[in-house]
Amino acid sequence: MTQIYDKVALVGLGLIASSMFWGIKRAGLAGHVSGYARSPETRQTARDIGLCDTVCDTLGDAVQDADLVVLCVPVGAMDDVARDIAPFLKSNATVSDVGSVKRAVIDAVQPHMPPDVHFIPAHPLAGTEQSGPTSGFAELFDNRFCLIVPLENTDPAALHRLKKLWQGLGSMVETMDPDHHDLVLAVTSHTPHLIAYTMVGVADDLRRVTDSEVIKYSAAGFRDFTRIAASDPVMWRDVFLTNKDATLEILGRFTEELFALQRAIRTGDGQALHDYFTHTRAIRRGIIEAGQDTDAPNFGRAPKK
Amino acid sequence: MTQIYDKVALVGLGLIASSMFWGIKRAGLAGHVSGYARSPETRQTARDIGLCDTVCDTLGDAVQDADLVVLCVPVGAMDDVARDIAPFLKSNATVSDVGSVKRAVIDAVQPHMPPDVHFIPAHPLAGTEQSGPTSGFAELFDNRFCLIVPLENTDPAALHRLKKLWQGLGSMVETMDPDHHDLVLAVTSHTPHLIAYTMVGVADDLRRVTDSEVIKYSAAGFRDFTRIAASDPVMWRDVFLTNKDATLEILGRFTEELFALQRAIRTGDGQALHDYFTHTRAIRRGIIEAGQDTDAPNFGRAPKK
Numbered sequence: 001m002t003q004i005y006d007k008v009a010l011v012g013l014g015l016i017a018s019s020m021f022w023g024i025k026r027a028g029l030a031g032h033v034s035g036y037a038r039s040p041e042t043r044q045t046a047r048d049i050g051l052c053d054t055v056c057d058t059l060g061d062a063v064q065d066a067d068l069v070v071l072c073v074p075v076g077a078m079d080d081v082a083r084d085i086a087p088f089l090k091s092n093a094t095v096s097d098v099g100s101v102k103r104a105v106i107d108a109v110q111p112h113m114p115p116d117v118h119f120i121p122a123h124p125l126a127g128t129e130q131s132g133p134t135s136g137f138a139e140l141f142d143n144r145f146c147l148i149v150p151l152e153n154t155d156p157a158a159l160h161r162l163k164k165l166w167q168g169l170g171s172m173v174e175t176m177d178p179d180h181h182d183l184v185l186a187v188t189s190h191t192p193h194l195i196a197y198t199m200v201g202v203a204d205d206l207r208r209v210t211d212s213e214v215i216k217y218s219a220a221g222f223r224d225f226t227r228i229a230a231s232d233p234v235m236w237r238d239v240f241l242t243n244k245d246a247t248l249e250i251l252g253r254f255t256e257e258l259f260a261l262q263r264a265i266r267t268g269d270g271q272a273l274h275d276y277f278t279h280t281r282a283i284r285r286g287i288i289e290a291g292q293d294t295d296a297p298n299f300g301r302a303p304k305k
Numbered sequence: 306m307t308q309i310y311d312k313v314a315l316v317g318l319g320l321i322a323s324s325m326f327w328g329i330k331r332a333g334l335a336g337h338v339s340g341y342a343r344s345p346e347t348r349q350t351a352r353d354i355g356l357c358d359t360v361c362d363t364l365g366d367a368v369q370d371a372d373l374v375v376l377c378v379p380v381g382a383m384d385d386v387a388r389d390i391a392p393f394l395k396s397n398a399t400v401s402d403v404g405s406v407k408r409a410v411i412d413a414v415q416p417h418m419p420p421d422v423h424f425i426p427a428h429p430l431a432g433t434e435q436s437g438p439t440s441g442f443a444e445l446f447d448n449r450f451c452l453i454v455p456l457e458n459t460d461p462a463a464l465h466r467l468k469k470l471w472q473g474l475g476s477m478v479e480t481m482d483p484d485h486h487d488l489v490l491a492v493t494s495h496t497p498h499l500i501a502y503t504m505v506g507v508a509d510d511l512r513r514v515t516d517s518e519v520i521k522y523s524a525a526g527f528r529d530f531t532r533i534a535a536s537d538p539v540m541w542r543d544v545f546l547t548n549k550d551a552t553l554e555i556l557g558r559f560t561e562e563l564f565a566l567q568r569a570i571r572t573g574d575g576q577a578l579h580d581y582f583t584h585t586r587a588i589r590r591g592i593i594e595a596g597q598d599t600d601a602p603n604f605g606r607a608p609k610k
Contacts, residue, residue, distance in 0.1 A: 076575075100525075125525045129589070144524055184518050187508050189525035194570075195500055196526075198563045200585040202555065203492050205562075213489050215591040219449055220405075220430045220494030221501075223598045224529045230589035233582035240570045240578055250507065251567055255560070257510070258503045262556055265499075265545045270381075273545055277538035280505040284434070284535035286520040293528045 004164050006031045009066035011059065011081055012073035013037040013046050014232070015127060016098045018136025020070065021051055023169040026138040036062035037133070045133045060088040068165070071097035071109070076238035079108035091116040094158045098124055100185060100235070102149045102178040104242035110151070118158035121149040123181065124171060125189075131232040142170035143291060149178045186246035190239055191254060194247065196228035197236075309469050311336045314371035316364065316386055317378035318342040318351050319537070320432060321403045323441025325375065326356055328474040331443040341367035342438070350438045365393040373470070376402040376414070381543035384413035391417045399423040399463045405490060405540070407454045407483040409547035415456070423463035426454040428486065429476060430494075436537040447475035448596055454483045491551035495544055496559060499552065501533035502541075 008030040010017040017035065024030050035052030036059050037043050046055045056062035063069045063085045073081055078099060089095065095117055099105040102121050113119045126144040128135065146166040150159050163173045176184070203214045203222065218226065240247055264272040288295045313335040315322040322340065329335050340357030341364050342348050351360045361367040368374045368390045378386055383404060394400065400422055404410040407426050418424045431449040433440065451471040455464055468478045481489070508519045508527065523531065545552055569577040593600045 125522050127525070145522055147522075180513075184514050184522055185525060187511060187514050188519055188522045188527040191507075192504055192526040192530050194566060195504060195563070196529075197582055197585050198559060198566055199497055199500060200588055201581060202496075202558050202562050204585070204588055206492060206555075206558070208485075209489050209492050211588070211591065214493055215588065215595050216597065217430050217450055217452075217489055217493045218592045218595075218597050220432070220490060221497040221533055222493040223592050224501075224533055225497055226585070226589040226592055227598070228526055228529055229582070229585040231582075233579050233586070236582050237575050237578040241573055241575055244570055244573075247570060248567065250511075251563070253507050253511070254503060255563070257507050258500070258556070258560070261499060261503055262553065265549055265552060268546055268549075270542050270546050273542040274538050276506060277502055277534070277536075277541050280502050280509070280531070280534040281538070283505055283509055283516070283520065284531040286516065287523045287528050287531055290520050290523075292521065292523050293532070 002028065002164075002168065003031055004029050004161055004168060005067040007066045007068075008033045009063045009069045010035045010052065011062060011069060011071050011085065012077075013042050013051060013055075013133045014072060015131050015135045015140075016124065017070070017072035018046075018051050018133050019126075019138065019140035020072070020098075020136075020169065022136055022138035023141055027168045029165055029168045030068075034062045034066065042133050049134060051133055051136070059084050064088045065090055067093055068162070069093060069095045071095065071099070074234045074238045075099045075101050075104055075108075075242045076234075078105050079112075082109040082112040086112045086114060089114060089117050092118070094118040094120060094162060096120050096122045096162055098122060100189065100239045101243040102181045106149075106151065106178055118155050119151065120154055120159055120162050121151075121178070122162065122166065123147045123149070123185075124166065124169075126171075127231070129227045129230040131235070139170070141166070144171055146171035146173050147181055148173055148175045149181055150175055182243050183246045183249075186243055186250045190243055190247045191250040193228055193231065193236060194240065194251065195254070196225040199225045200229040307333065307469075307473065308336055309334050309466055309473060310372040312371045312373075313338045314368045314374045315340045315357065316367060316374060316376050316390065317382075318347050318356060318360075318438045319377060320436050320440045320445075321429065322375070322377035323351075323356050323438050324431075324443065324445035325377070325441075325474065327441055327443035328446055332473045334470055334473045335373075339367045339371065347438050354439060356438055356441070364389050369393045370395055372398055373467070374398060374400045376400065376404070379539050379543045380404045380406050380409055380413075380547045381539075383410050384417075387414040387417040391419060394419060394422050396421040397423070399425060399467060401425050401427045401467055403427060403429055405494065405544045406548040407486045411454075411456065411483055423460050424456065425459055425464055425467050426456075426483070427467065427471065428452045428454070428490075429471065429474075431476075432536070434532050434535040436540070444475065446471070449476055451476035451478050452481045452486055453478055454481055454486055487548050488551045488554075491548055491555045495548055495552045496555040498533055498536065498541060499545065499556065500559070501530040504530045505534040
């Protein structure tokens, strides 16, 4: 039990904030955690399930006296929220976020920050396909990376403290430049999500294959796409709108590559297909060796022998 | 314990055949199970782990006297195997298969079948990203669909018996026309696999994002693609070569749809993105309600509360 902050304020009470709360409680990382959500229903749910020590009805109440304020709202809402909390921030407080895009969040938040406040963007690489205040759990960040994106002139002590928080939540912390962050995430997350959404949309739209057939026979590969494509629509809309350039770049590469494979299918070039499919196996092995997935078959859906 | 066949022969000893063997033993569905694999190493491994009651060194030994012969080889090998087993088949035997494509298997196998043999194609919709004789487990087919594709004039008694076998292995059995099967699988399996392979290939090929970054930060969505893209390369090469038309059709639809979403990103059309992403959530719910996946977050990787 190492308390790192006296008071932490969580703004927005979805999957990430609720998991942070349970994780903070698990490790005793903060003396008090306040929470705010824009929707009265979400605030009520939070109160019902004991999410946050205090659930506040206004942003000002939630963030005042907080040593750390974490913005856990969709990227598109960061600008407004940053503007609205600014007058209430304590001197020397740290403001951070958990957004999936970093350049756009910096552009939205930084101009509103008072000079005596430390703004340090962050992005925990963890999530599930579920959303909302009831979806969180303390273990979400265990053994996952959290990327912290310090700005020029970031106070080293404030940075160190934020790192300790994320380590206390179970994460492995690394720092990264914002533009490189956005490119890496376009590859590992944003483009895969767009592709999954697209494939699920195509399946739903076909006249000759019924939805019920798609659903029944999904275990053959498709269901893994539907999990990804079940994620929060608002969050993902904002990701694509705010990480436009990197996503479009990776999509361009993807389409180019897909056309090459499509051509191999059309011309019956089995050797090209076999070589491609063999090569991609190695990456999977790397991910398992890095501890970022299980090697139990089928994600552990299948029972072990 | 309901024995359905006196002797079953499994030709090819990979994930599906080895799971069939353990499932047959679990439920006592056959008196004797023989097995054959082309590679001496695979046969030796099978003997070492007790896979099959008898592991035979020749195809003829494996299939002779068998009441049911199941071809568990890649689709591209079906033609040769069907030709080679034909002289040894018992009168009134059933020959079936587990190939992911049905029209091409029918075209490859049917011409070799003696008139007194029942050829009934089948396709269990189950698998993992692992392959080989040690990858099988008895529960693989539990609660999964098995699509049986009877030909014209299929003997009803032989069909009934094969259905009973798959039900005994835990599957829900349905029958389907071969061309419709190939289209449905192009949607639910073949195209998703090609897309996953492509995305993994793109990630591996980028100069500005290192492989180690891709691997470390894969939990953000990408790792689900790598699981799919780790499947057996020979099997998938043959799938795309033999289900060319349906795969190319669905790929064409996919590309069309992807371009529409890409355009929405480029033009900043947040409403179009949001609507699309909201719609795809419903399909996920259908799959969970149909019992074809778990609603535990993250495929059950995350601990339950």
